[in-house]
Amino acid sequence: KKRAEFVLDNYLLPHLNYALPATLKEGDEGYAEAVASVRLAKAHFLGRMAEACFDLVLNKRRIDDKDHYSNKRLKLAGDLMEDLFRISLNRLTRDIKYQLERASMRHRDLSIATAVRADVLTERLLHPLATGNWVGGRTGVSQLLDRVDHMAVLSHLRRVISPLSRSQPHFEARDLHPTQWGRICPSETPEGPNCGLVKNFAQMVEISKGVNDEEEIMRILHSLDVEHIRGEAK
Structure with missing residues (x-):
């Protein structure tokens, strides 16, 4: 239980x-x-x-469109680094615990320099950044910046990579969706198996982020006559 x-x-x-x-x-x-x-x-x-x-x-609603851009969530550099740092910090705490237990079993004097190994955290951060192999089995997350010319730099900094498998057709995911208008460039995508799965933001796009003031969101929802699921008034 x-x-x-x-x-x-x-x-x-x-x-x-x-x-x-x-x-x-x-x-x-x-x-x-x-x-x-x-x-x-x-x-x-x-x-x-x-x-x-x-x-x-019962045909009271339509099928949700998973390719609609309002149903997409982006992981920016900060979100990816947050995942990496959390995993690396957990690895460091486990290593500290192991070092302290080993020192205690051997009746040695505790030393911060030996118990807290800085290279454990550093290596866990540098290795994914150097190879692109991120936590969760994802590959190609960090890449060398393309410095061929100024336009190549702008294009690379706006790249959006889909986690879908390259070996599967995924026709709808590769196609242009009407909701991508003004958000995704319709022509900037690589040839080959990555076609349509690697996209690029439009030049003037702005990314919306999470909202800290949840109370303000609740007030807006109640002003639109959205009822609380438990029937409570807040």
Whole structure:
């Protein structure tokens, strides 16, 4: 039962765990209520997904277009470096734990220089940047900047790489979509297997980022008569 609860709380719809404060630990006052609230939110979300499937079968809604550009999410350099740093820092903490346990077993004096090896973190950061082999099995993430001319530099800095397999057709993903107008260059794409999967931003494009003020978003949604899923007024 504990294993099932752990999987439900940590791996099922993990993006809904934002309602659980990171400082709240098991056994603290209010922890059980917070976990129950998150689980209820996940149940509502699953119910909403099932409702969407039923509406689709009953022809009450159209099939979602996965190639619509509003359904796309971009990982910029900062997001990619965040993933890399998180994995590298976890590797460093495990190495520190191992070094401390080994020193304790051999009854040696603790030394910061030997316990905290700076090269562990440095190597984990430099190797993916040098080879392009990123965390998660992705390849070609970091590349040498093309300095043939000024236009090549601008094109390379605006490159957008799709994670889809190059060996599969993916006809719809490779095609131009009407929502790419003004966002993606219609002609700048390589020949061969990467055609359509490697795109380039338009020159004047602006990328929208996450919003910190969630309360403002909630106010805007309520002003548009969006009802809370539990029927609560906030």
